[in-house]
Amino acid sequence: QVRLVESGGGLVQAGGSLRLSCTASKTIFSINGLINWYRQAPGKQRELVAVISSAGSTNYADSVKGRFTISKDNAGNTVSLQMNSLKPEDTAVYYCNAHRDRIAPFAGYDYWGQGTQVTVSS
Numbered sequence: 001q002v003r004l005v006e007s008g009g010g011l012v013q014a015g016g017s018l019r020l021s022c023t024a025s026k027t028i029f030s031i032n033g034l035i036n037w038y039r040q041a042p043g044k045q046r047e048l049v050a051v052i053s054s055a056g057s058t059n060y061a062d063s064v065k066g067r068f069t070i071s072k073d074n075a076g077n078t079v080s081l082q083m084n085s086l087k088p089e090d091t092a093v094y095y096c097n098a099h100r101d102r103i104a105p106f107a108g109y110d111y112w113g114q115g116t117q118v119t120v121s122s
Contacts, residue, residue: 002026002111004023004097005114006095009118010117010118013121014121017084018083019082021078021080021081022078023077030054032101033099034098034099035051035052035096035098035099037050037051039118040092041091047061049068050064050081052070054076058070063089067085068084070082088120088121088122089120094116095112095115096112097113
């Protein structure tokens, strides 16, 4: 099973920046695969923040567009989330998720990291 580990969380003032990383135990990007960043704040539902595909296409939640950037390294074992202009409402535990739907002839998978805390002070 693939192991995902998030890092880079911490405490930052509003307007500051953090860079989160999700590192896999092995290369996990393959055709039609996605890496998702989710976040969950206390008392709120888990929210999809950003997505990058194995082909490099990206998508973002409206709440973070223009502030967050998702990227992957050439080896395909690390995905980063650069977070700029942070706001208190960005405070949450951030999770990386490697996902691919099982659509023949491709096998599916759904792996999760343990999460990393991001706290943005006012």
